[in-house]
Amino acid sequence: MKKRVLALLLAMTMLLSLAACKKDGAKKVDTKEHVKITYMFTGSKPEGAAMDRFQEMNKKLNEILTEKCNAELEFYWIGWTDYLSVYNMNIAAQDGTVDLIGTASDWLDAWPNAKNGGFKILTEDMLKTYAPETWKSVPKDHWELCKYDGDIYLMPEDNYAQWTNHGYIYRLDWAKKAGLANGVHSWEDMTKYFEYVTANKDALGINVAWDSDGTHNVQMASGWVASHSKFVPIDGICTAALWGGTKDNLYTIITPAYSDTQMMVDFAKMMKQWDEMGVWKTDVLNNTTSTNRDDYRVGLVAAEQHHTQTWTDLCSKTPSNTIYNDPNAESGFFYFGEETDNVVALSITHGAMAVSAASKNPERALMVYDLLRNDPDCYRLINYGIQGISYELDSNGYRITPASYNPDTDNVGGATSWWWGRNDNLELKDATRNWTAIESLYKVYDKIKIDYPYGQFVPNVDSIEGKVKNCNEVFGNYMKQIAYGKYSGTAEDIVAEMQAALKQAGIEDVTAELQRQFDQLYKK
Amino acid sequence: MSKGSVVAAEAPAGRKLGFFEKVRKYRTLIFMCLPTCLFFFFFSYVPLPGIWVAFVKYNYQKGIFGSRFVGLQNFEFMVESGKLWSLTRNTILYNLAFIILGNLFAVFMAILLNEIRSKAFKKVSQTMMFLPYFISHVLIGVLVFNFLNYDTGFVNTLLTKWGFERWQPYANASCWPAILIFIYLWQQSGYNSVVYFAAIMGIDGEVIEASRVDGANAFQKIRYIILPSLRPTIVILLLFALGGIVRGNFGLFYNIIGTNSLLYETTDIIETFVYRASVTDFNFSTASAVGFYQSLIGFAIVMTVNFIVKKIEPDYSLF
Known part of the structure; x- marks a missing residue:
């Protein structure tokens, strides 16, 4: 209690003497007591020798943190198995064992957890006092996007260029042989490509064109919709991106996957064609043990469905991507929405840091975050590891791996999952990445993209929760059959059946309720 | 074990034992079933009030009994x-x-x-x-x-x-x-x-x-x-x-x-x-609602079947 009063007093003094304290403000904060800050995040915990390497980094990092704010950082991994439930359960526990929580408004439940009382409200005073660098570097309108009900809950990763729009990664050299001289630029091209690779499976040395594990259904459906309309989905309602506006009319909610019958029938037909061609394995829906991405790296499959960020890895000549031992090999990327120039930039809260409501040292947690995000030494340690062991710099300032580097043990950056405070000012570019290809695609994106328009919309689903759940469930189930071409009967029948089921599940009520909330927010 | 049964057999016919006398007499037996009783008390009876979570919009900060009461709303999605x-x-x-x-x-x-x-x-x-x-x-x-x-x-x-x-x-x-x-x-x-x-x-x-x-x-x-x-x-x-x-x-x-x-x-x-x-969407309330529904039906079934068994062969019924 005493400490808190003190901190509050300090914060007030800070405010009163803003200009004077600007530089050495952080030093005046009471840091007499040495504390341990626990950072919880999703990622795989390193084991054996990799854990030793990780601990070497952690020790070094803690030395700096102790010196600068008398705190040390402890890592708390949430493994990937059922990560969302385990993650939410850990937040719900509220036992004070966790301080910093890596979160996201689209793929982790940042807003539901903020609403449920899992996160601490970050007042402007707190941010100015304890995370001054972060407070300065994030523009005012970005802080607006981190608010729920007028209060800031998140610190956004808003200064890091990345694209996580989905699409197909494919072998450009094989596409050329298939008669697509410029590569794949539409779903029809993709069909042509798959026709070629499935017909020449043995000659190309692949097991199957795309060893999908049967979970890409919703992603494929969204991709099809993006490529055939100007639809802009709203994040954070449910996995099935059913609701959204259009580029021309952002604030009128539509549900093309439900209402645009012809578009969905065409989708069902094309996917049936893919299924019959043998693009994926016959029992794709139970194919849970697939390792498609690793198979792609070594040339055992011909395509991978994921986002741009993954492509930047797969198109580069890294030690694990052995396909590039063949100098002709090239990887292209067909992004969903390419036909209609429909690309939406990532929301700035795709990665963000929150402070647990039960944290015993929220002030120190903010100080630690501020350092990890803005201090070059801390930043390099948590992102890349120790220089000379985990990474080295070449003469151009690009990041390379030292000769002794062992990817199984020395990839410390892979163990820390620092996806909630990356900072382009401090990033060290990876020399192995195929920057010519990557930057030319980014240029295209920058020309056509629109910013995510609904950052401030945090839907209140209390009254329609059951209906949203049921729509999501129904859509997912039908898309399993439609997107993998596994339905019996005609494409028209299955789409009609899905529409009836979605109507039954209450999709129209949800649309109406969301529209009401939209109007409240945007028609002021 | 043998002592307990001997004690039971020795109880003089016709005279009823008082509660404390009984406790004293059967202390070995009581002691033996104590762990089980404690187990069920702590893991089955103490958490019972938690059923309330099925009827509220659960907020981590406010706790089970402080959260807003929403009636049967958590059961809705199953029915819908x-x-x-x-x-x-x-x-x-x-x-x-x-x-x-x-x-x-x-x-x-x-x-x-x-x-x-x-x-x-x-x-x-x-x-x-x-x-x-x-x-x-x-x-x-x-x-x-x-x-x-x-x-x-x-x-x-x-x-x-x-x-x-x-x-x-x-x-x-x-x-x-x-x-x-x-x-x-x-x-x-x-x-x-x-x-x-x-x-x-x-x-x-x-x-x-x-x-x-x-x-x-x-x-x-x-x-x-x-x-x-x-x-x-x-x-x-x-x-x-x-x-x-x-x-x-x-x-x-x-x-x-x-x-x-x-x-x-x-x-x-x-x-x-x-x-x-x-x-x-990690939701304690809907999960508890479903659990509650399952328990109710299970309870009804056990009671009914036990009742039937009792009618046919009283010795075999549970209670």
């Missing part, structure tokens, strides 16, 4: 899905099959084991029967997939080798009840048979001896001595099992069927549906 009936039906039918066939099979195996004379063979077969019980459902899911998948599965490889057409179970909902029940029996029967085997061992040797003197053959011995002696055990185990009849075997279903929506018609049970619906 229109699947409540088919899910409950699937769950109950599967469990009925598991309970009835499982017990029949276990009794059958216990009797067979009892008839084996070679000690070495008995031990080996018991171990083999036991083994599947210790394989996790995750592994079983993988095993089943490798047996049954269309492209490279064991069954289909054999079928094509023998010149038959391939079989595609993963696109055919109707064959799954049989497959799932088979897997359940394969996995559980060995373990379940232990109880029955123990009950057979406990049958008074003199009775069996007497039947042999009277000239009963092996089948007559089973029919007239062993099966009747097993009846109380069978009835009690059935009653216990019925209480969980609305609780599905999540591990088995989720690992084998996964999220293959082609098969849901015959394989979707309450647990798997709720898992899919809730895995994306």
Whole structure:
């Protein structure tokens, strides 16, 4: 209690003497007591020798943190198995064992957890006092996007260029042989490509064109919709991106996957064609043990469905991507929405840091975050590891791996999952990445993209929760059959059946309720 | 144990013991059942007020009793899905099959084991029967997939080798009840048979001896001595099992069927549906609502069945 009063007093003094304290403000904060800050995040915990390497980094990092704010950082991994439930359960526990929580408004439940009382409200005073660098570097309108009900809950990763729009990664050299001289630029091209690779499976040395594990259904459906309309989905309602506006009319909610019958029938037909061609394995829906991405790296499959960020890895000549031992090999990327120039930039809260409501040292947690995000030494340690062991710099300032580097043990950056405070000012570019290809695609994106328009919309689903759940469930189930071409009967029948089921599940009520909330927010 | 029964037998007829006298007299017995009582008190009765979470919009900060009361709203999504009936039906039918066939099979195996004379063979077969019980459902899911998948599965490889057409179970909902029940029996029967085997061992040797003197053959011995002696055990185990009849075997279903929506018609049970619906939005309240619904139905079923058993054979009823 005493400490808190003190901190509050300090914060007030800070405010009163803003200009004077600007530089050495952080030093005046009471840091007499040495504390341990626990950072919880999703990622795989390193084991054996990799854990030793990780601990070497952690020790070094803690030395700096102790010196600068008398705190040390402890890592708390949430493994990937059922990560969302385990993650939410850990937040719900509220036992004070966790301080910093890596979160996201689209793929982790940042807003539901903020609403449920899992996160601490970050007042402007707190941010100015304890995370001054972060407070300065994030523009005012970005802080607006981190608010729920007028209060800031998140610190956004808003200064890091990345694209996580989905699409197909494919072998450009094989596409050329298939008669697509410029590569794949539409779903029809993709069909042509798959026709070629499935017909020449043995000659190309692949097991199957795309060893999908049967979970890409919703992603494929969204991709099809993006490529055939100007639809802009709203994040954070449910996995099935059913609701959204259009580029021309952002604030009128539509549900093309439900209402645009012809578009969905065409989708069902094309996917049936893919299924019959043998693009994926016959029992794709139970194919849970697939390792498609690793198979792609070594040339055992011909395509991978994921986002741009993954492509930047797969198109580069890294030690694990052995396909590039063949100098002709090239990887292209067909992004969903390419036909209609429909690309939406990532929301700035795709990665963000929150402070647990039960944290015993929220002030120190903010100080630690501020350092990890803005201090070059801390930043390099948590992102890349120790220089000379985990990474080295070449003469151009690009990041390379030292000769002794062992990817199984020395990839410390892979163990820390620092996806909630990356900072382009401090990033060290990876020399192995195929920057010519990557930057030319980014240029295209920058020309056509629109910013995510609904950052401030945090839907209140209390009254329609059951209906949203049921729509999501129904859509997912039908898309399993439609997107993998596994339905019996005609494409028209299955789409009609899905529409009836979605109507039954209450999709129209949800649309109406969301529209009401939209109007409240945007028609002021 | 022996002391307790001696004490009970010594109690003078006609005089009623006071509460404290009773406690003192039976202290050994009471002491012995104390751990069980404590277990149920702490893990079954203390958490009971928590059922309230099913009726509120749960907020971590406000706690179970401070959160906003929302009535039956948490139950709505189950009803609105229109699947409540088919899910409950699937769950109950599967469990009925598991309970009835499982017990029949276990009794059958216990009797067979009892008839084996070679000690070495008995031990080996018991171990083999036991083994599947210790394989996790995750592994079983993988095993089943490798047996049954269309492209490279064991069954289909054999079928094509023998010149038959391939079989595609993963696109055919109707064959799954049989497959799932088979897997359940394969996995559980060995373990379940232990109880029955123990009950057979406990049958008074003199009775069996007497039947042999009277000239009963092996089948007559089973029919007239062993099966009747097993009846109380069978009835009690059935009653216990019925209480969980609305609780599905999540591990088995989720690992084998996964999220293959082609098969849901015959394989979707309450647990798997709720898992899919809730895995994306961690919601204690709806999960508790479903748990509460299952408990209510389970409670009703146990009471009804116990009532019926009591009418027919009062000695076998639970209470």
